[in-house]
Amino acid sequence: MENNFYIRKITPESAEKVIQDIGFDESYIRQALSKYKFNLYKIHDLTCPQSSIIKQLALSIGADAAIHREVLTCKVDKTDILIGCTDSQLKTLCEKLKKQPFKLAKLSENLLEILNKTPKQIKIREKTFDWSQKTYIMGILNVTPDSFSDGGKFNTPEKAFEQAKILIQSGADIIDIGGETTKPFSKEVSPDEELKRVLPIIKKIREFDKNIPISIDTRHSLMAKEAIKAGADIINDVSGFDWDSNMITVASELQAPVVIMHSLSSPETMQIDPAYEKNIIDAIYESLSDKVQKAISSGIKPENIIIDPGIGFGKTLEHNIEIIKRINEFKTLGCALLVGVSRKSLINLPAEEKEEANIALNSYLASQGVNIIRVHDTEKHFKAFKVLDRVLY
Structure with missing residues (x-):
């Protein structure tokens, strides 16, 4: 034939x-x-007049939009909208929205910003983080007696320093040091105790390597401030500024890059039947969006903001899987994106058998645009990403 x-x-x-x-x-x-280039855009909480105008304008240019079926009857006060269009159609739609009432001119500006909203590169010490070039590895160093995976293994300065050298020499781009476990049901450690655990190892690492970026994993502003003074560079706050109201001020004053993570309440209670009024992606996205805007308003540079959806922090297994499946949606915020699934309970295997599963999940996350992967085993991930990045970038 x-x-x-x-x-x-x-x-x-x-x-x-x-x-x-x-x-x-x-x-x-x-x-x-x-x-x-065809994309889908979701806009939250529009009024009936706003959504009706957008839908009609979208249809008029060959695009489409889905809204709540009761918008026409006004039986609902608000609706989300899903717009499907090419980049060219989005620009045309925004031009039309500029001439409309109900704050739609402002909405058109926000939509246009999305087209070119990508995280800017940053330089930490001598290392430039160009998010368009590779997947970066954050090596985990817990100097705690009770962390879920490696608690007690590195809880002396000598043991921690040896592990730090292994992380650096096996390909870590950042060393993330934590002096307080934030695993489910764990209780708060005092800032004084955290300082005793963390400061000696920061100083030892900095003596060994002047340029490796160091992240301090803490909820306490005092710990963050002293860690930066001792040689750390990044503040990684698992509470997303919720635990210590002074943290955002400290980050702004120090002009340090920050990781803003989403979490539901505190580690002590976050895994007690975690539930959300909205679907999990909407809830996390709105929370992170608000916190990013608050950080910028407080004087933190946009390029210094890294976001983390917080796998395992107040989420069910189904929540975690949904976040992983839809991780790319968080890129819309225009910040570098960090994710940590390493050895967490969603991988239902003994700790020593989890690495292959970790690499599989993390490779998927990297392929979806995650910029920083937080891991325990840097060597295996370095080898995997060295191959993967040749395909991605």
Whole structure:
């Protein structure tokens, strides 16, 4: 049987290469690609007039929008909306929204910002973090007696220092030091005790390596401040500024990069039937969005903000899986994205058997645009990402 035509689907990621191979006009490629690149955008909590106008305008330009079925009857006060359009259509829609009432002109500005909203590179000591070049590895160093995976293994400065050297030499881009376990049902450790555990190892690492970026995993502003003074560079707050109201002020004053993580309440109570009024992705996204804006308003530079959806922090197994499946949605916030699944309970295996599963999950996360992967075993992940990054970047 004669085969007259060869036809295949092309992925959006391949479109630019394919259009170049075809011999398309080079000067027009960027504009042409905006007509091929199709995206979905969800906008939360619109009024009935706002959503009706957006839907009609979307339809008028060949795009589409889904809203609550009772918008026309006004039986609902608010609705979310899902818009499906190309980049070119989104720009046209935004131009039309500029002329509309009900604060839709402001909404058009926010929508346009999304098109070019990517995290800017930052430099920490001598290391430049260019989020468009590779997947970065954050090596975990717990100097605690009771962490869920390695509690007690590195709770002296000597043991911790030896482990830090292993992490650095096996490919870690950042060393994340924690002096307080925040596993489920754990109780708070005083800042004084945390300082005793953490400061000696920060100083020893800094003597050994002047340039390796060090992150301090803490909820306490005093610990964060003293750690930065001792040689740490990044503040990793698992409470997302909720535990210590002074943390955001300290981060702003020090102009230190910050990791803002989503968590439900405190470690002591977060895993007691965790539940949310909204679906889990909406709840986390809105919380992180508000905290990012608060951080910027407090003087923290946008490029210094890293977000973490908080796998295992006030989430069920189903929540965690949903977050992993939809992790790319958090990229819309325009911040570098960090995720830590390493050896957590969603991987239902003994700790020593979890590494292969960790690498599988983390490779998927990296493929979805996660910029920093937080892990215990840096060597295996370094080898995996060295291959994976050649495909991704």
